[in-house]
Each structure stands twice: as C-alpha cells, then as structure tokens.
Amino acid sequence: MSKIIVFENPNFGGRSKEFTSSVPNLIKENFNDCISSLRVIGNPWLAYSDVNYRGSQFVYEEGDYATMECNDSFSSLEMVTEDLTNPQITLYEDVNYGGRSIVLTGETNLVHISFQDVASSHKVQKGVWVLYEESNRRGAQMVARASRDLPDYGSFNKKASHVRPLMPGIRSIKAEINWKKKEERVRPVTIDSICGLNQGEQEKSFSNELIKEYEGFITDSFSFSSPTQIPWGMSFSVDVGAMKADKNFSLSETFTVEKGSSNTRTEKKSIRVSLPTKIAPHTKLTVNVVRKEVNTKALVMLTIMRGSQAIVEFGEYRCQSGISITTECKEEKI
Structure with a gap:
C-alpha cells in the first residue's frame, strides 16, 4: 500500500484529501496550489509545480511533513512505483x-x-x-x-x-503475540449485594425477581513502542483469538491496529444471573453478585518489511475482560 494525504494548511490542518494513485492534474481534484503539509505512507511520491508531472520537482519519502518549503505550489503528484531495493x-x-x-x-x-x-x-x-x-x-x-x-x-x-x-516504504507488518509469556491478573469484584430476611417458621420467597441482568464487557487495546518506525496511518492485523473466551461476545479474533488511531475497542453485553427462590426459616440470606475481572497483557513482536529489509519492533496487547458473572450465597441463622 502506498498513499499520500495532502492538507490545505500547515500542521495537517484545513481541508485534506487522500490519493492512492498518481494525480496528473490537481486542478480537477480541487486541490491545485493549496498543499501546505502532507503525509506519505509506503513508497515515495514526487510533487510537481505544473500539471502532467512537469515543472519543478520535489521528493517526499514515507513520513510526516508538517511544514513545507514550497507551500501552495503543487499541481500534480506522482507515486513512485519502481523497485527501490538494491539501487x-x-x-x-x-x-x-x-x-x-x-x-x-x-x-x-x-x-x-x-x-x-x-x-x-x-x-x-x-x-x-x-x-x-x-x-x-x-x-x-x-x-x-x-x-x-x-x-x-x-x-x-x-x-x-x-x-x-x-x-x-514499509510494505507489510506481521504481528505475533507471545502468549507463553503473558501476564494475567484475576480480581473478583462484587457488583451487587441482595439480602433477604426470614424470621418466620415457614420458607419464604427470596425475591420477586428470579433473574437479574448485569453488564459484562471486553476491552482490548494495543500500544506501540516509543519511538516506532511505523508511520501514521499504517495498519496491520493482530490475531487475538486466544483471548476470545466467550463465543457469545462478537469481538473479532482479528484486531486491526492503525498508527494514529486509539487502537482500543470495547464490547458490552447484558448477562443474566439466576437468584435463589426461597429463604429457609429463621435465616438471613445474602446473595453477592461477583464479576471476575481478568487483566491480561502480552508482548507483540512486529516484523516490519521495508523493501527486502526486515526490522523488528515490539508492542503490547492488553485485554480487560469482565464476562464471567456469578452469585455467591451466604446463609446466617437468626
């Protein structure tokens, strides 16, 4: 993938437009002589002062260009398609x-x-x-x-x-999670407590409700090492299927990461919990609703292919899961 994103103002401000193929005439794109910053992802691009790739020529390799020496002076853009390895x-x-x-x-x-x-x-x-x-x-x-x-x-x-x-430019990124060395922390959290009291001689209904609903969640995120050679806007996939413990949740097993985005996704879902029906005579019944929150983090090895050169970096994958909700009952005689 190779693309250029052009902006009307310095520091990536104002109108913007993305191109993934050469543009012989920026007049037709309503972007003539008004580019003041740009981003290049993938192979280099050439910018020209005149239409049809003529006039003064300027070279932009992969990266961010918040300011430019020649503001508002480009009329055509050409993507470099030659093989740049072994020049x-x-x-x-x-x-x-x-x-x-x-x-x-x-x-x-x-x-x-x-x-x-x-x-x-x-x-x-x-x-x-x-x-x-x-x-x-x-x-x-x-x-x-x-x-x-x-x-x-x-x-x-x-x-x-x-x-x-x-x-x-970077042509591909392969992400591999090292699950063998993952760190995991489990914490039970009481999210509700319901009490019932029966002072009589006969069994008594515990509650008018037999089922209650609570909110479960899964949140996963990815963070890059600092600094990283991966440019703004570059995306890749991370296979996180090993963390998908509950098939009732629809989070995809493929997590798409993009440099410059939040790279966090969350899914919430109602989970139904059954409550006891009766309380024994002379008994206080306490039902605690407990959510098991699991926090996992694992190292992600990123193999970045730039031409024929392989560069290795590391990122971190995190998952916070609260999809297991159960009840704990405690009886006290009174």
Missing part, C-alpha cells in the same frame, strides 16, 4: 555517457570520491535517485529513474555534489 546508478563525466564513470549503490557525497561537479549524464540500473547541487542533500536537485537514462544534464551539467537513492 544502482552509473554517473558519467561527459554527456552521452562519455569520459570517466563511477557506479554507486548507496548514498554518496561526491566530494569524498573526487567526483564533485563532474557528472553530465547517467544510467540508472535500479531504483530512483536524487542528485543534489550541494553536499548533504542541499541545493537544486534532479531525480534519476530506472529505464530513463539521461545523456545530457543541460543546465545541471557538472553541478552534482551529492547522490542518494530513495528508500522503499
């Missing part, structure tokens, strides 16, 4: 791929390899690259893409000082 580019000293050449497979300050202000053409074997006029990713820039060899930089000839490949 490789060949830079040439002269136009038409002539003169000295150098092959790069990672980010490089050209000053350090005596190739600053030298390149005039290139061939990209794999990935998408950004060439900068100044060191440390500064100054004017040019994007180089696989299968789009450029024999002549024109006005950018012999100006490149820094080169870097664009990084792939």
